[in-house]
Amino acid sequence: MSKAGKNLTVGALVLTLALSVAAQKNFAFKNGSSVYAELAKAPRRAVVRRNPLESDPEAVAAGANLFEQHCAECHGEMAEGGRKAPSLRADPVQQASAGTLFWILTNGVVRRGMPVWSKLPEPQRWQLVSYIKALSPSSGAGLKPEK
Amino acid sequence: MSFTRSALFLALTALLAVLAAPALAQESPYIVTYDHYLEEPGSLEVEYFSTFGTQRGGGDFHAFWAEFEYGATAWWTTEVYVDGQTTFGDSTIFTGFRWENRIRLLQREHFINPVLYIEYEQTSGADKILKEVEGHDVEADYAVPNAVARREHDHELEAKLLLSRNFKGWNIAENTIATKNLTGGNPWEFGYAVGASRPLALKASAKRCNFCRENFIAGVEMYGGLGDRYNFGLHDTSHYVAPVAAWNMPSDWTLRLSPGFGLNDDSHRFLLRWGVSREFSGFGEMVGRLFGGRRQ
Numbered sequence: 001m002s003k004a005g006k007n008l009t010v011g012a013l014v015l016t017l018a019l020s021v022a023a024q025k026n027f028a029f030k031n032g033s034s035v036y037a038e039l040a041k042a043p044r045r046a047v048v049r050r051n052p053l054e055s056d057p058e059a060v061a062a063g064a065n066l067f068e069q070h071c072a073e074c075h076g077e078m079a080e081g082g083r084k085a086p087s088l089r090a091d092p093v094q095q096a097s098a099g100t101l102f103w104i105l106t107n108g109v110v111r112r113g114m115p116v117w118s119k120l121p122e123p124q125r126w127q128l129v130s131y132i133k134a135l136s137p138s139s140g141a142g143l144k145p146e147k
Numbered sequence: 148m149s150f151t152r153s154a155l156f157l158a159l160t161a162l163l164a165v166l167a168a169p170a171l172a173q174e175s176p177y178i179v180t181y182d183h184y185l186e187e188p189g190s191l192e193v194e195y196f197s198t199f200g201t202q203r204g205g206g207d208f209h210a211f212w213a214e215f216e217y218g219a220t221a222w223w224t225t226e227v228y229v230d231g232q233t234t235f236g237d238s239t240i241f242t243g244f245r246w247e248n249r250i251r252l253l254q255r256e257h258f259i260n261p262v263l264y265i266e267y268e269q270t271s272g273a274d275k276i277l278k279e280v281e282g283h284d285v286e287a288d289y290a291v292p293n294a295v296a297r298r299e300h301d302h303e304l305e306a307k308l309l310l311s312r313n314f315k316g317w318n319i320a321e322n323t324i325a326t327k328n329l330t331g332g333n334p335w336e337f338g339y340a341v342g343a344s345r346p347l348a349l350k351a352s353a354k355r356c357n358f359c360r361e362n363f364i365a366g367v368e369m370y371g372g373l374g375d376r377y378n379f380g381l382h383d384t385s386h387y388v389a390p391v392a393a394w395n396m397p398s399d400w401t402l403r404l405s406p407g408f409g410l411n412d413d414s415h416r417f418l419l420r421w422g423v424s425r426e427f428s429g430f431g432e433m434v435g436r437l438f439g440g441r442r443q
Binding site for chain 1: 173175182184185187188189218220221222251254255256313315316318346349350351352353354355361397428429432
């Protein structure tokens with residue numbers, strides 16, 4: 001590799017590292033009611049959607065597994081909130097309609113670091129909604145995923 | 148790859164395994180085509196891919212590459228590739244590196260979701276990973292002996308527009324490729340990749356399991372060249388169709404397999420690709436702390 005090539009390589013990697021580290025500072029989650037503001041942005045047609053798996057007896061357990069795999073890293077193992085994302089036991093989430101939660105899962109909150117989760121098939125997103133709605137508000141005791 | 152580089156790679160991987168928590172990936176099965184999903188913020192995905200290709204007029208080859216894919220934010224993923232290849236009856240050589248960035252253009256999900264892809268490549272003429280096919284890439288280009296091909300140094304800028312949507316469990320993705328070799332006066336070259344895939348089951352099981360149908364995703368992808376600025380079209384181009392499959396295991400690993408078939412006389416007759424990857428969440432925080440980030 002030429003000297004210019006080596007310099008470019010090192011430069012590119014240093015730049016990536018620096019930008020990545022800078023990006024991490026935005027990960028620190030700041031608590032406050034505004035973190036739930038996105039819930040209010042769900043369009044009417046999304047808000048009124050009903051969970052088609054509402055009466056599925058396995059939906060909550062399946063949702064708990066999905067939560068552990070995809071969400072617990074940021075929202076905390078018991079959905080109590082973590083360093084990067086807010087509690088899902090808080091009133092604004094628990095009082096939101098199933099359709100609103102589904103809309104948030106589908107679209108993410110990209111500016112605040114929550115990715116879109118539409119890569120999970122629709123039934124899996126509804127299973128997650130079932131699990132979130134089954135959490136007891138801020139009680140500390142949650143539903144543990146089955147292993 | 149030298150012993151020092153190999154040792155460094157192994158040490159880094161081991162460090163990651165110890166310090167970063169694994170996270171179950173829901174990875175697409177595509178090897179060439181990109182959908183619109185980016186790496187989760189702060190997660191690092193370490194991937195190894197391999198392509199075996201048949202070669203008329205030369206030795207068959209085994210090209211391989213490692214990818215380090217990092218979710219810098221929810222809208223930006225950055226990735227470094229390191230490429231190499233073995234040509235049977237010839238030699239094994241390091242063939243270059245790539246630095247790729249994918250930027251999500253829209254905040255929310257839409258009917259079609261665009262992602263901008265920008266990549267810088269510094270590879271030799273002996274690179275055979277066939278991560279994309281563009282311009283007038285044809286099978287005969289890969290028959291040149293390594294000692295000769297590696298003398299050619301390419302500095303390429305590659306841009307792609309990735310379009311993708313999910314519908315009733317299916318993912319449909321289309322990539323339009325434009326590449327400019329920055330060395331010499333080569334024209335812009337063009338290519339395409341399209342893919343469709345679907346999990347074998349859409350609902351998750353109530354218990355974690357390795358062989359549940361929702362852990363398997365199957366599909367097909369097709370890719371090829373579209374000529375260059377002065378000679379746009381299908382003349383002197385190669386094209387492939389490849390069934391694809393991925394197995395997302397609860398043990399945090401993903402396996403991919405894809406046999407590819409050349410569609411015309413300018414294509415390799417057969418390409419067998421496979422890959423293994425593991426995602427590590429929390430990598431960004433770990434690095435951030437190392438460089439003075441806040442500990443909360």
